[in-house]
Amino acid sequence: MxxxxxxxxxxxxxxxxxxxxxxxxxxxxxxxxxxxxxxxxxxxxxxxxxxxxxxxxxxxxxxxxxxxxxxxxxxxxxxxxxxxxxxxxxxxxxxxxxxxxxxxxxxxxAPVCERCGSPTVPDLGGVRRVCPSCGWIAFARIDPCVIVAITDPDDRLLLARNFQWPVGRVSIIAGFVEAGESVEQACHREVAEEVGVTLESLSYVSSQPWPMPRSLMLGFEARAVDSRINIDGDEILAGTYYTRAELAAAVSIGEVVLPGGDSIARHLIERWLSSR
Ligand SMILES: [Zn+2]
Incomplete structure (x- = not known):
């Protein structure tokens, strides 16, 4: 947990x-x-x-x-x-x-009213803001993001490198939920866009606030229909499926750097590592 x-x-x-x-x-x-x-x-x-x-x-x-x-x-x-x-x-x-x-x-x-454009003021100690001109009440906006631990039919884990990260740094696939989309649909879309993988099963695991600046990470695990990947080359530069032994070896020689210990990404990776 x-x-x-x-x-x-x-x-x-x-x-x-x-x-x-x-x-x-x-x-x-x-x-x-x-x-x-x-x-x-x-x-x-x-x-x-x-x-x-x-x-x-x-x-x-x-x-x-x-x-x-x-x-x-x-x-x-x-x-x-x-x-x-x-x-x-x-x-x-x-x-x-x-x-x-x-x-x-x-x-x-968020100092300006989204309805009339007037400056807003904090209310209830800053958990919401009100507009003195039109009475609009704004609550802190939270942006949902999905993050998905994908395994292939051989139970290997897909780890990928984002274009912004240093060489060696890898993680699982993540992305923002778009307007009008369910979080499950966001998982399928992001995974298809970034690594060209089709998921055959998807289940929710847990969440984590990520105030950078206002995200909520919703963690999932999923099984890919097969082991094919097709990296988009834009947001994701590289991706590989690892067995548990391969990942342990890559980490031990410094070839791979996993996400930090308190992140949901790391939690989902550890969950796969400790399951069999
Ligand atoms: Zn207003």
Whole structure:
């Protein structure tokens, strides 16, 4: 089971977000500072959640209660000193960090009403924004992405290299869900487009937030009808089916670098490695 399969450790306190409640929460809160790239101020390799000082501003984002304390996020133009990417934070702090990075970037990127074009203002501690001109309420937009672990009829796993990645770095196939499409249809389409594979079975495994800037990764595993692949050469530069022994050997000599340990991509690969 992945880290993300259980309940969140962050209580989002949906019923305690009036201005008076937010002010009260602020007095004993911890604050994370997040820059425009989604990096978080850090201290000794951990996100630096520091006691709130001064007054709460309307742009401070209330994340909720984590480990018995109120946590806020404050967007800053840039961070001076140590900072950390959300995915490098310790797993026990992933929930507040993912929310902080996601909401900070969304509030920063979505200041205008999509209905009338007027500037919007944060509401309920930044989990939504309202338009003072027309009353439109906007909730944080989440972009669904699919990621698929594909095996061939010999139970070998397909790993591919994206054109943006350094040599050796590989992963499973991923892509955005398009408008009017189900997530299953997105899996079939992305896999056909990128590696020319036809899937005969497809099942959902688990999901993971990916606030880069606002994605939700939906993880699947699938079986290909045969072992043929046809790399698109555009987004994907190379792809190969590996047996478990071949993959272990390639990793051990550094020929292949797998995705990071807390990513859903790695989780799906490990799931295949440990299944037989
Ligand atoms: Zn409006």
């Amino acid at each position: 992945s880290y993300w399969s259980g309940p969140s450790s962050l209580d989002r306190v949906a019923d305690a977000r009036s201005d008076a409640q937010l002010d009260e929460a602020w007095r004993r809160a911890l604050v994370l500072r997040v820059d425009g790239d989604g990096r978080v101020a850090a201290d000794a390799g951990r996100p630096a959640a520091v006691p709130a000082t001064g007054s709460r501003t309307g742009d401070d984002i209330y994340l909720g209660v984590f480990d018995g304390r109120a946590w806020f996020a404050r967007s800053v133009p840039e961070l001076v000193g140590e900072s950390i990417a959300w995915r490098d934070a310790p797993p026990d702090e992933h929930d507040p960090i993912a929310a902080a990075v996601f909401l900070s970037r969304w509030n920063r990127m």
